[in-house]
Amino acid sequence: MLSEFYESTIIKVSAGFGFSDFNCDPGAITEVLGVQPDSMSRKGEDFLLPNGKAGVRPFNSWGITSRSESKDVNVHLRELLERLEGKEGSLRADFGAPSFGVIWKGNYLYAGSGPYYEADVLMGIARFGAELWQDIYQVDQEHEGGGGGFRRIPKGAFFPQAGPD
Secondary structure, three states: OOOHHHHHOEEEEEEEEEEEOOOOOHHHHHHHHOOOOOEEEOOOOEEEOOOOOEEEOOOOEEEEEOOOOOOOHHHHHHHHHHHOOOOHHHOOHHHOOOEEEEEEEEOOOOOOOOOOOOHHHHHHHHHOOOEEEEEEEEOOOOOOOOOOOOOOOOHHHOOOOOOOO
16 A cells, blocks of 8 residues: 555656567467457558658557556556466567556655565566666646645755765
Protein backbone atom coordinates (compact mmCIF):
# COMPACT_ATOMS: atom_id res chain seq x y z
CA MET A 1 0.00 0.00 0.00
CA LEU A 2 1.41 3.38 -0.99
CA SER A 3 1.62 6.10 1.63
CA GLU A 4 -0.64 9.10 1.08
CA PHE A 5 2.36 11.41 0.62
CA TYR A 6 4.16 9.12 -1.85
CA GLU A 7 0.99 8.57 -3.89
CA SER A 8 0.34 12.33 -3.99
CA THR A 9 3.68 12.85 -5.79
CA ILE A 10 2.91 10.30 -8.54
CA ILE A 11 1.21 11.67 -11.64
CA LYS A 12 0.92 8.56 -13.86
CA VAL A 13 2.26 5.02 -14.07
CA SER A 14 2.05 2.47 -16.88
CA ALA A 15 3.90 -0.70 -17.81
CA GLY A 16 4.35 -2.94 -20.82
CA PHE A 17 5.89 -6.23 -21.87
CA GLY A 18 7.15 -7.15 -25.28
CA PHE A 19 9.76 -7.84 -27.88
CA SER A 20 11.35 -5.57 -30.48
CA ASP A 21 13.79 -5.76 -33.37
CA PHE A 22 13.43 -9.51 -33.99
CA ASN A 23 13.40 -11.37 -37.30
CA CYS A 24 10.38 -13.69 -37.08
CA ASP A 25 6.88 -12.54 -37.97
CA PRO A 26 5.20 -10.84 -34.94
CA GLY A 27 2.15 -13.03 -35.54
CA ALA A 28 4.25 -16.02 -34.45
CA ILE A 29 4.55 -14.53 -30.96
CA THR A 30 0.77 -14.14 -30.74
CA GLU A 31 0.29 -17.74 -31.89
CA VAL A 32 2.88 -19.26 -29.54
CA LEU A 33 1.90 -17.24 -26.44
CA GLY A 34 -1.84 -17.29 -27.10
CA VAL A 35 -1.97 -13.64 -25.98
CA GLN A 36 -3.41 -10.89 -28.18
CA PRO A 37 -0.97 -7.95 -28.39
CA ASP A 38 -2.03 -4.39 -27.62
CA SER A 39 0.47 -3.26 -30.24
CA MET A 40 2.26 -5.03 -33.05
CA SER A 41 4.19 -3.79 -36.06
CA ARG A 42 6.07 -5.36 -38.94
CA LYS A 43 9.33 -4.11 -40.37
CA GLY A 44 8.74 -2.26 -43.64
CA GLU A 45 5.09 -1.39 -42.92
CA ASP A 46 3.96 2.11 -43.78
CA PHE A 47 2.42 4.20 -40.99
CA LEU A 48 1.43 7.80 -40.30
CA LEU A 49 3.51 9.94 -37.97
CA PRO A 50 1.70 12.27 -35.53
CA ASN A 51 2.49 15.20 -37.87
CA GLY A 52 0.63 13.44 -40.72
CA LYS A 53 3.73 12.45 -42.68
CA ALA A 54 4.28 8.85 -43.77
CA GLY A 55 6.91 6.66 -42.19
CA VAL A 56 8.16 3.09 -42.56
CA ARG A 57 8.50 0.75 -39.56
CA PRO A 58 12.22 0.16 -39.01
CA PHE A 59 11.79 -3.12 -37.07
CA ASN A 60 9.29 -5.72 -35.86
CA SER A 61 7.65 -5.28 -32.47
CA TRP A 62 5.03 -7.00 -30.32
CA GLY A 63 3.72 -5.83 -26.95
CA ILE A 64 1.06 -5.74 -24.28
CA THR A 65 0.31 -2.78 -22.00
CA SER A 66 -1.13 -2.51 -18.51
CA ARG A 67 -4.63 -1.08 -18.22
CA SER A 68 -4.71 -0.25 -14.50
CA GLU A 69 -5.25 3.29 -13.26
CA SER A 70 -3.23 2.53 -10.11
CA LYS A 71 -0.25 4.68 -9.17
CA ASP A 72 1.53 1.56 -7.84
CA VAL A 73 3.96 0.21 -10.46
CA ASN A 74 3.71 -3.24 -8.85
CA VAL A 75 -0.03 -3.39 -9.65
CA HIS A 76 0.75 -2.69 -13.33
CA LEU A 77 3.49 -5.30 -13.53
CA ARG A 78 1.40 -7.93 -11.71
CA GLU A 79 -1.37 -7.33 -14.26
CA LEU A 80 1.06 -8.11 -17.08
CA LEU A 81 2.50 -11.11 -15.27
CA GLU A 82 -1.04 -12.49 -14.80
CA ARG A 83 -1.78 -12.08 -18.52
CA LEU A 84 1.45 -13.97 -19.25
CA GLU A 85 1.08 -16.60 -16.53
CA GLY A 86 2.47 -19.98 -17.57
CA LYS A 87 4.02 -18.62 -20.79
CA GLU A 88 7.61 -18.42 -19.51
CA GLY A 89 8.61 -21.71 -21.13
CA SER A 90 7.03 -20.73 -24.48
CA LEU A 91 9.50 -17.97 -25.33
CA ARG A 92 11.67 -18.72 -28.35
CA ALA A 93 15.11 -17.38 -29.18
CA ASP A 94 13.85 -15.93 -32.49
CA PHE A 95 11.50 -13.61 -30.51
CA GLY A 96 14.57 -11.76 -29.22
CA ALA A 97 15.05 -10.50 -25.67
CA PRO A 98 11.83 -10.07 -23.68
CA SER A 99 11.50 -6.85 -21.75
CA PHE A 100 9.23 -5.13 -19.29
CA GLY A 101 9.06 -1.36 -19.49
CA VAL A 102 7.80 1.16 -16.93
CA ILE A 103 6.76 4.75 -17.46
CA TRP A 104 6.66 6.64 -14.17
CA LYS A 105 5.76 10.35 -13.96
CA GLY A 106 6.06 12.26 -10.70
CA ASN A 107 6.18 15.82 -9.48
CA TYR A 108 8.71 15.27 -6.69
CA LEU A 109 11.83 13.48 -7.92
CA TYR A 110 14.07 13.85 -4.91
CA ALA A 111 15.69 11.44 -2.47
CA GLY A 112 13.55 8.37 -1.90
CA SER A 113 11.15 8.99 -4.77
CA GLY A 114 10.64 7.02 -7.95
CA PRO A 115 9.28 3.55 -8.58
CA TYR A 116 10.11 0.67 -6.28
CA TYR A 117 9.61 -3.02 -6.99
CA GLU A 118 8.33 -5.68 -4.62
CA ALA A 119 10.06 -9.07 -4.47
CA ASP A 120 7.27 -11.08 -6.15
CA VAL A 121 7.28 -8.69 -9.12
CA LEU A 122 11.06 -8.90 -9.53
CA MET A 123 10.89 -12.70 -9.34
CA GLY A 124 8.14 -12.67 -12.00
CA ILE A 125 10.27 -10.57 -14.33
CA ALA A 126 13.25 -12.85 -13.67
CA ARG A 127 11.18 -15.96 -14.56
CA PHE A 128 10.96 -14.57 -18.09
CA GLY A 129 14.68 -13.76 -18.18
CA ALA A 130 13.46 -10.30 -19.14
CA GLU A 131 15.10 -6.90 -19.07
CA LEU A 132 13.49 -4.07 -17.07
CA TRP A 133 13.47 -0.62 -18.65
CA GLN A 134 12.35 2.56 -16.90
CA ASP A 135 11.38 5.98 -18.20
CA ILE A 136 11.12 8.30 -15.21
CA TYR A 137 9.86 11.83 -15.75
CA GLN A 138 9.67 14.95 -13.62
CA VAL A 139 6.34 16.65 -14.35
CA ASP A 140 6.64 20.26 -13.25
CA GLN A 141 3.77 22.00 -11.57
CA GLU A 142 1.89 24.52 -13.69
CA HIS A 143 2.14 27.36 -11.17
CA GLU A 144 4.28 28.31 -8.20
CA GLY A 145 3.27 26.50 -5.06
CA GLY A 146 1.41 23.74 -6.94
CA GLY A 147 -1.11 21.45 -5.35
CA GLY A 148 -0.86 19.70 -2.03
CA GLY A 149 1.50 22.31 -0.57
CA PHE A 150 4.54 21.09 -2.54
CA ARG A 151 7.09 23.36 -4.12
CA ARG A 152 10.22 22.79 -6.16
CA ILE A 153 13.42 22.71 -4.12
CA PRO A 154 16.43 24.24 -5.91
CA LYS A 155 19.24 21.82 -6.80
CA GLY A 156 21.64 24.00 -4.81
CA ALA A 157 19.89 22.95 -1.60
CA PHE A 158 21.26 19.44 -2.13
CA PHE A 159 24.49 20.20 -4.00
CA PRO A 160 26.09 23.41 -2.74
CA GLN A 161 28.57 24.82 -5.16
CA ALA A 162 32.15 23.88 -4.40
CA GLY A 163 34.45 26.72 -3.44
CA PRO A 164 37.71 27.51 -5.19
CA ASP A 165 40.49 24.92 -4.79
